[in-house]
Amino acid sequence: MSSDTAVEYEVAQGRSKSFYPRFERKDELQHQTHYCPGCGHGVVHKMLARAIDELGIQDRTILVGPVGCSVFTYYYFDLGNVQAAHGRAPAVSTALKRSRPESIVISYQGDGDLSAIGAAEILHAANRGENITVIFVNNAIYSMTGGQAAPTTLLGQKSTTTPEGRSALGEGYPLHESELLATLEAPVYIERVGLGDNKQIAQAARAIRRAVENQVRGLGFSLVEVLSPCPTIWKMQPVEAQHWVRDVMEKTFPLGVLRDRTREAQPRPAPATPPALEEIPRLLGLEHGERLVKDERQVLNLAGNGSALKRTGERARAAEVDLEVRIAGFGGQGVLLLGEVLAEAGLESGLEVSWLPSYGPEMRSGTSNCHVRLASQSIDSPLVSAPGILVAMNEPSLRKFDRTVRPGGWVIYNGEEFPADCVRPDVRVVALPFTKIAHELGDARASNMIMLGVLLEIAGVLPDASVAAALRRLVRNPRWVELDERAMAGGRARYREMFAEVHA
Amino acid sequence: MRKQLMKGNEAIVKSAILAGCRAFYGYPITPASEITETAALYMPKCGGVFVQAESEVAAINMLYGASAAGVRAMTASSGPGISLMQEGISYMAGAELPCVIADVMRGGPGLGNINSEQGDYNQVVKGGGHGNYHTLVLAPHSVQEMADLTALAFELADRYRNPVFVLADGFVGQMMEPVEFPEQAVAAPTPHWAVTGTAETRSNVINSLHMGADELETHVLELEKKYRLAEQREARAEDWFTDDAEIVLVGYGIVGRILKAVTAEARAAGIKVGLLRPITLYPFPVERFRRLLPRAKLFVVVEMSNGQLLDDVRLALNGARPVEFLSRMGGNVPSHEDVYRFVRERAHALKTAAGAEEERLAHV
Numbered sequence: 001m002s003s004d005t006a007v008e009y010e011v012a013q014g015r016s017k018s019f020y021p022r023f024e025r026k027d028e029l030q031h032q033t034h035y036c037p038g039c040g041h042g043v044v045h046k047m048l049a050r051a052i053d054e055l056g057i058q059d060r061t062i063l064v065g066p067v068g069c070s071v072f073t074y075y076y077f078d079l080g081n082v083q084a085a086h087g088r089a090p091a092v093s094t095a096l097k098r099s100r101p102e103s104i105v106i107s108y109q110g111d112g113d114l115s116a117i118g119a120a121e122i123l124h125a126a127n128r129g130e131n132i133t134v135i136f137v138n139n140a141i142y143s144m145t146g147g148q149a150a151p152t153t154l155l156g157q158k159s160t161t162t163p164e165g166r167s168a169l170g171e172g173y174p175l176h177e178s179e180l181l182a183t184l185e186a187p188v189y190i191e192r193v194g195l196g197d198n199k200q201i202a203q204a205a206r207a208i209r210r211a212v213e214n215q216v217r218g219l220g221f222s223l224v225e226v227l228s229p230c231p232t233i234w235k236m237q238p239v240e241a242q243h244w245v246r247d248v249m250e251k252t253f254p255l256g257v258l259r260d261r262t263r264e265a266q267p268r269p270a271p272a273t274p275p276a277l278e279e280i281p282r283l284l285g286l287e288h289g290e291r292l293v294k295d296e297r298q299v300l301n302l303a304g305n306g307s308a309l310k311r312t313g314e315r316a317r318a319a320e321v322d323l324e325v326r327i328a329g330f331g332g333q334g335v336l337l338l339g340e341v342l343a344e345a346g347l348e349s350g351l352e353v354s355w356l357p358s359y360g361p362e363m364r365s366g367t368s369n370c371h372v373r374l375a376s377q378s379i380d381s382p383l384v385s386a387p388g389i390l391v392a393m394n395e396p397s398l399r400k401f402d403r404t405v406r407p408g409g410w411v412i413y414n415g416e417e418f419p420a421d422c423v424r425p426d427v428r429v430v431a432l433p434f435t436k437i438a439h440e441l442g443d444a445r446a447s448n449m450i451m452l453g454v455l456l457e458i459a460g461v462l463p464d465a466s467v468a469a470a471l472r473r474l475v476r477n478p479r480w481v482e483l484d485e486r487a488m489a490g491g492r493a494r495y496r497e498m499f500a501e502v503h504a
Numbered sequence: 505m506r507k508q509l510m511k512g513n514e515a516i517v518k519s520a521i522l523a524g525c526r527a528f529y530g531y532p533i534t535p536a537s538e539i540t541e542t543a544a545l546y547m548p549k550c551g552g553v554f555v556q557a558e559s560e561v562a563a564i565n566m567l568y569g570a571s572a573a574g575v576r577a578m579t580a581s582s583g584p585g586i587s588l589m590q591e592g593i594s595y596m597a598g599a600e601l602p603c604v605i606a607d608v609m610r611g612g613p614g615l616g617n618i619n620s621e622q623g624d625y626n627q628v629v630k631g632g633g634h635g636n637y638h639t640l641v642l643a644p645h646s647v648q649e650m651a652d653l654t655a656l657a658f659e660l661a662d663r664y665r666n667p668v669f670v671l672a673d674g675f676v677g678q679m680m681e682p683v684e685f686p687e688q689a690v691a692a693p694t695p696h697w698a699v700t701g702t703a704e705t706r707s708n709v710i711n712s713l714h715m716g717a718d719e720l721e722t723h724v725l726e727l728e729k730k731y732r733l734a735e736q737r738e739a740r741a742e743d744w745f746t747d748d749a750e751i752v753l754v755g756y757g758i759v760g761r762i763l764k765a766v767t768a769e770a771r772a773a774g775i776k777v778g779l780l781r782p783i784t785l786y787p788f789p790v791e792r793f794r795r796l797l798p799r800a801k802l803f804v805v806v807e808m809s810n811g812q813l814l815d816d817v818r819l820a821l822n823g824a825r826p827v828e829f830l831s832r833m834g835g836n837v838p839s840h841e842d843v844y845r846f847v848r849e850r851a852h853a854l855k856t857a858a859g860a861e862e863e864r865l866a867h868v
């Protein structure tokens with residue numbers, strides 16, 4: 001064992017094609033790297049470059065560089081280069097590979113980068129089985145920032161942030177990242193190698209080549225952890241540092257193959273051919289064709305009861321239809337769907353429409369409400385603070401919104417008895433046990449559509465065909481369409497019975 | 505194409521795919537989750553990549569990778585998630601990588617709540633990450649604009665090689681309105697600087713590291729040139745009855761809609777009110793404010809945050825006119841009734857002041 005190992009290795013290989021002949025991105029000393037004498041990075045770089053040369057993939061390879069001493073990989077490697085944020089190389093690599101499946105993506109990381117700040121990114125890239133190659137250079141320390149403790153720092157090892165040496169009590173135990181990743185199902189190949197002596201170095205070169213080759217074969221996630229000397233921060237001579245890898249570091253991080261499914265792994269299928277551009281609108285469900293009602297006047301002629309529903313007073317404009325509805329109830333009562341059918345029918349009728357739901361925990365806690373506007377003019381605000389029609393599917397909803405109903409407006413209330421204290425002289429009420437009526441019709445869940453039937457009668461502006469088309473668009477199950485249509489018809493009939501004399 | 509009723513959050517994704525976006529990386533968060541869900545549904549069908557990332561940190565770095573590979577890419581999130589993405593956004597601005605980020609704002613700070621708010625203004629418009637950069641910011645106020653501005657965002661991102669935000673709020677994201685899309689999908693060409701794993705792109709490098717002081721300063725000055733150009737060319741705003749407006753309301757997103765209702769009501773009452781609605785928040789439409797100075801006596805900023813837009817309006821006006829401020833937060837919305845009352849009072853005060861001035865002059 002001698003300090004020449006790396007040198008001999010270098011001489012044996014000559015300069016790799018995958019290195020630049022001169023490091024022109026570097027501002028000085030362009031014939032040599034920035035690495036310290038005896039640093040493991042130089043050796044690992046050579047192994048990687050050689051593997052790329054041998055596999056004939058230089059043009060296809062994208063190297064993702066980390067933050068740390070090896071931040072300047074793009075100075076040296078004559079490859080497509082992408083420099084990543086600290087710890088994020090596996091996320092960056094994931095996307096490069098997914099968008100460019102023909103490329104070979106190599107994520108090069110140090111131990112602070114990969115096992116501390118990037119712990120989540122490496123874990124999840126490995127767990128997704130990304131078809132990338134990760135070279136993980138572990139020197140048990142943060143080198144570039146001057147020697148702070150890393151998750152991989154050995155017990156007792158001194159660093160600038162563990163001046164008395166790492167203690168299990170204070171900093172926990174050295175993190176065995178490779179063992180951790182080897183508990184996952186997806187990775188194909190994980191091996192820990194070292195640069196502690198000639199034999200180790202030869203094995204490291206083989207492992208790196210395998211990890212790259214696996215990707216070329218499309219097998220999946222491969223990672224090689226390289227125990228690597230950092231003489232500068234370890235404050236050792238290069239030879240001493242190399243021996244420390246073999247004699248000390250290896251005791252904590254035993255070398256060997258931790259996962260090898262190279263033989264069983266099936267090459268990933270080639271990505272499907274993307275659809276033609278002309279296909280995209282259809283694939284997005286965007287429809288060609290016309291609305292049912294092309295002539296708005298058809299709608300306006302129906303605007304019989306409209307006066308109660310128009311904005312009054314100073315806000316009144318030339319609008320023929322200006323319907324503002326608030327619908328509220330418990331989750332599961334079909335509050336949002338009622339609103340959607342109404343809005344969709346409005347759109348189908350050539351009106352401007354908006355639908356605004358309440359959302360989030362408010363819904364999960366069991367209540368739900370939405371704002372719907374239908375208007376012949378463009379809608380300024382989709383928020384309905386003073387509805388012309390309030391649909392209250394239960395008493396709490398009624399009490400929450402009843403005071404907001406505009407004078408001359410309507411309340412459609414689900415309940416036998418309309419609470420006496422909610423009665424207003426300037427608001428008309430349709431109070432019926434809609435849930436019970438729906439149950440008699442066949443399903444209590446159709447109560448929302450009965451209420452919609454009442455609402456449509458009050459509003460009087462939407463052609464039946466528009467409503468039918470809207471329902472079919474939103475309710476896919478034909479059984480439900482049939483039930484909902486019956487429910488709506490039932491609602492309309494109830495309204496007409498109640499207000500027969502008014503219309504007579 | 506037929507107008508379809510659709511949520512803003514859904515329109516964003518469909519518009520993005522039509523605009524050539526073929527990579528979406530996201531992490532769920534209310535009220536932006538439908539964007540991620542919609543992307544999960546459509547992106548693979550349309551030949552794109554969808555990955556639900558392990559965090560917003562990962563998601564934005566995946567965007568970095570996709571963009572480096574020369575693909576139009578986007579993500580979506582809300583306040584807390586955008587905070588986590590700031591590091592990656594700074595890297596992308598530094599590395600000059602285009603991408604589109606939709607922020608459907610919710611309440612903050614901290615976990616805040618999931619109601620609609622506009623408190624992300626500063627962290628998005630002022631560039632919440634580290635270093636000397638800007639993001640371009642588009643602020644839709646309708647579902648149609650969610651679609652249109654998303655398509656524009658991809659254009660701008662590529663044109664300036666810079667992240668572009670679509671800054672929406674919970675309301676605009678969650679509401680449904682009719683929306684119309686272009687008939688044709690476009691194919692985004694692969695930019696020449698991308699690293700795609702080919703011989704032609706082998707010499708390309710994507711990087712935000714510049715070791716020398718002069719080198720980094722030069723780089724930042726180059727970025728600044730782009731931002732000046734964007735300021736000249738890309739500022740957008742909507743004028744709504746501002747021609748003769750003495751009181752100019754200012755608000756974006758859902759507030760813009762409310763202010764339109766207020767304007768209608770005030771106009772009906774004979775008050776000369778208009779709305780200037782910034783559509784780009786960076787670049788801020790400074791000139792559009794200056795243009796209104798001859799007639800405008802007062803500007804009223806309405807926002808669902810604590811005076812974040814207000815600062816930019818004050819900077820734009822540079823003291824030329826008084827600026828008043830009305831805000832609701834936490835998920836409360838400035839109702840058009842409240843704003844109208846506020847406006848009526850100010851209009852009355854202006855009239856009284858003008859009357860007193862006339863009287864004073866008459867006695868001189």
Ligand code: SF4
Pocket residue numbers: 034035036037038039040041069139143144229230231232233
């Ligand atoms: S500090 Fe250590 S890791 Fe960094 S270049 Fe020097 S020897 Fe290599």
Ligand SMILES: [Mg+2]
Pocket residue numbers: 068110111112137138139140141142143150
């Ligand atoms: Mg290290």
